[in-house]
Amino acid sequence: xxxxxxxxxxxxxxxxxxxxxxxxxxxxxxxxxxxxxxxxxxxxxxxxxxxxxxxxxxxxxxxxxxxxxxxxxxxxxxxxxxxxxxxxxxxxxxxxxxxxxxxxxxxxxxxxxxxxxxxxxxxxxxxxxxxxxxxxxxxxxxxxxxxxxxxxxxxxxxxxxxxxxxxxxxxxxxxxxxxxxxxxxxxxxxxxxxxxxxxxxxxxxxxxxxxxxxxxxxxxxxxxxxxxxxxxxxxxxxxxxxxxxxxxxxxxxxxxxxxxxxxxxxxxxxxxxxxxxxxxxxxxxxxxxxxxxxxxxxxxxxxxxxxxxxxxxxxxxxxxxxxxxxxxxxxxxxxxxxxxxxxxxxxxxxxxxxxxxxxxxxxxxxxxxxxxxxxxxxxxxxxxxxxxxxxxxxxxxxxxxxxxxxxxxxxxxxxxxxxxxxxxxxxxxxxxxxxxxxxxxxxxxxxxxxxxxxxxxxxxxxxxxxxxxxxxxxxxxxxxxxxxxxxxxxxxxxxxxxxxxxxxxxxxxxx
Numbered sequence: 001x002x003x004x005x006x007x008x009x010x011x012x013x014x015x016x017x018x019x020x021x022x023x024x025x026x027x028x029x030x031x032x033x034x035x036x037x038x039x040x041x042x043x044x045x046x047x048x049x050x051x052x053x054x055x056x057x058x059x060x061x062x063x064x065x066x067x068x069x070x071x072x073x074x075x076x077x078x079x080x081x082x083x084x085x086x087x088x089x090x091x092x093x094x095x096x097x098x099x100x101x102x103x104x105x106x107x108x109x110x111x112x113x114x115x116x117x118x119x120x121x122x123x124x125x126x127x128x129x130x131x132x133x134x135x136x137x138x139x140x141x142x143x144x145x146x147x148x149x150x151x152x153x154x155x156x157x158x159x160x161x162x163x164x165x166x167x168x169x170x171x172x173x174x175x176x177x178x179x180x181x182x183x184x185x186x187x188x189x190x191x192x193x194x195x196x197x198x199x200x201x202x203x204x205x206x207x208x209x210x211x212x213x214x215x216x217x218x219x220x221x222x223x224x225x226x227x228x229x230x231x232x233x234x235x236x237x238x239x240x241x242x243x244x245x246x247x248x249x250x251x252x253x254x255x256x257x258x259x260x261x262x263x264x265x266x267x268x269x270x271x272x273x274x275x276x277x278x279x280x281x282x283x284x285x286x287x288x289x290x291x292x293x294x295x296x297x298x299x300x301x302x303x304x305x306x307x308x309x310x311x312x313x314x315x316x317x318x319x320x321x322x323x324x325x326x327x328x329x330x331x332x333x334x335x336x337x338x339x340x341x342x343x344x345x346x347x348x349x350x351x352x353x354x355x356x357x358x359x360x361x362x363x364x365x366x367x368x369x370x371x372x373x374x375x376x377x378x379x380x381x382x383x384x385x386x387x388x389x390x391x392x393x394x395x396x397x398x399x400x401x402x403x404x405x406x407x408x409x410x411x412x413x414x415x416x417x418x419x420x421x422x423x424x425x426x427x428x429x430x431x432x433x434x435x436x437x438x439x440x441x442x443x444x445x446x447x448x449x450x451x452x453x454x455x456x457x458x459x460x461x462x463x464x465x466x467x468x469x470x471x472x473x474x475x476x477x478x479x480x481x482x483x484x485x486x487x488x489x490x491x492x493x494x495x496x497x498x499x500x501x502x503x504x505x506x507x508x509x510x511x
Contacts, residue, residue: 001230002205003215004223004434005186006167007128013185016217017210028208029058029091032184033065035206036122036158039182040066041073043154045118049076051148052122053141054106055162056083056092062158062184063124064095071102078113081106082125082141109141117152121145123176125162128188133172134163142174149177157181160190161199169196170399177201185210189402192225192434194421221406222431231474232509236274236461244276248324248460251351252453253308253316253359255282255290259331262357264293265446265494266327269453271296272502273475275460281319283333307335313344320349325460329359330449338362343369352376352459356452357385364388370412376465380417380452406430415466417455419448423473427466435470437477441489442497450497451476479505 005013017023040050052067054060064079071077079099088096096106115121123145125138134142142162149155155178160166163175169190181200183191185208190196197203236247250270255263260282267278267290277298280290284301291297300319304311320326326349328342339362346353352375355363360381363369367389370377379389387394390408397404401418405426409416413428421440425433454476458468479501484492486500 001227002225003186004189004192004225005215005218006189006220009218009220010128010186010188012218013210013215020211020217023209025058026091026094028210029061029095030065031208032062032158032182032206034069035184035204035208036062036066036124036156036182037069039180039204039206040070040120040122040156043120043156043180044075045154048118048120049078050120050122051078051080051112051115051153053080053082053125053145054092055125055138056085056087056089057127058089058091059127059158060124061089061092061095063122064092064099066122066124066158067104068095068099068102071099071104077104079104079106080109080112080141082109082137109137109144114144115148115151115153119148119153121148121153121155122158123155123162123178124158127159128166130163130165130172134174138162139174142176145176146174149179154179157200159184160188160196164190164196164199166190168400168402169193171195171199175199180204182206184208186215187225189223192422192436193401197422221402223402223434224431225434225436226470226474228474228478231471234463234467234471235509236458236463238274247274247276248457248462249277249279249322250275250456250460251320251323251326252278252280252456253282253326253328254330254332254449255280255286256331256333257283257286260286260289261293261446262331262449263290264297265449265498266330266453266456267297268294268498269450269502270327270457270460272498273454273457273472275457279319279323281316307333307338308341309335309337310341310344313341316341316345317348320345320351323351324462325351325456326353327356327452327456328353329356330452332358334358334362339364339366339369343372346370346373346375346377348374350375352378352465354378354380354452354455354459356380356448360385361388367412370414377414378417378455378459378465378469379414380419380448380455382419382448386418402432406432415469417451417469417473419451423477425466425470425473431466433466433470435473435477437474438480439484439489441484441492442477442480444493446494447480447497450494454502475502475505
């Protein structure tokens with residue numbers, strides 16, 4: 001699992017590397033510049049040259065080291081210096097003199113021939129600490145880089161594209177759009193979260209000699225990127241003497257007239273994700289239709305009528321008896337008592353519960369009901385539902401996804417899945433797991449129901465929280481990717497994720 005560090009944490013890690021491993025900043029810069037040069041070489045076209053655009057800080061120093069390595073290798077290199085020379089950091093100043101020793105004299109932006117097709121532009125204007133939009137000569141340099149890329153040059157960014165906020169992935173204006181970005185030592189949130197991930201292009205992580213131990217010595221939030229090997233290792237092993245009871249029984253409280261498909265998708269996803277048994281509890285007038293979607297779905301009728309309320313409590317408590325996980329919410333008939341019902345049910349059942357869709361909307365008016373839960377609670381909102389849960393706007397949620405997810409999960413001691421591009425899983429201790437699978441074709445009705453079903457299945461198979469959840473998130477996204485590879489993104493529907501994608505994932509992981 002890859003550690004992701006904020007700008008402040010990177011500074012701590014660099015200090016720790018120097019103190020523990022004797023890695024001075026000059027050597028870290030040397031390693032960073034070497035890695036930057038190697039990635040840049042991979043982008044060069046036939047007959048192309050390198051244009052290295054440097055700021056006065058240590059990010060510019062990284063670029064100057066890269067320019068030196070490129071020139072030493074025989075390449076045609078031009079260096080552009082932007083900003084006040086009097087503000088050069090000591091390391092950047094030292095590397096200005098070093099690159100001059102290789103016959104490269106830094107010039108101003110106006111004095112350099114514009115980059116063109118076949119050339120590579122190295123963006124080393126700003127590092128991870130940018131806190132405001134580029135202005136003046138820096139804005140002109142960013143605009144020039146953007147123009148050169150539009151003319152056909154390739155752009156490689158040093159750590160983050162200039163103009164991108166490293167901790168959030170949000171761009172200032174103007175902002176460089178890179179074809180590749182070299183992450184020095186550790187990944188940064190802005191390289192993983194959108195729109196920063198797209199602005200970074202392909203991210204190459206380069207070991208600059210800090211050592212993995214350095215990340216353990218930083219304070220503050222813990223962010224991780226889940227890799228496929230992490231999720232694959234978590235997958236339950238099916239032993240030869242297993243039986244259906246071995247793999248758990250999921251109770252799905254979902255569906256209503258007109259929304260029977262939501263319950264069916266949850267149930268089928270749970271079955272396709274290894275749950276031994278799946279039972280759906282729903283209003284009697286919807287249950288037959290739900291079960292008709294799959295012969296393997298069992299059912300319990302909730303005999304009352306109208307929205308779910310306190311009158312359904314005894315029936316649901318009885319239905320939950322002996323179950324290993326609950327999934328509550330997709331397509332349920334919601335009314336004024338539904339939130340209180342969910343809270344009371346959770347207070348009487350020790351099995352882990354996944355709350356999705358209308359279950360989230362039902363408890364949003366009184367989140368205190370979640371504090372009475374006996375078992376682990378997993379909540380899977382999309383950004384609009386998260387806005388209702390927090391009282392923020394959807395725009396605010398999207399602009400501060402990491403902070404919003406962490407604060408909510410820690411405050412209520414729940415595991416939160418904030419869905420969307422680069423879905424986040426935040427646990428009750430504030431650790432956040434970033435997901436990189438999935439595609440825009442999954443932005444279709446029922447996709448979230450499938451995720452809830454996978455989560456329920458893994459929890460029923462006794463996978464611990466939160467690993468059961470971030471594994472489900474990874475598998476869900478990968479299933480969507482594999483299904484899209486066969487169906488295309490435009491025509492992808494949630495059923496494809498269940499029937500094609502999930503089975504492909506398990507085949508891939510079980511080999």
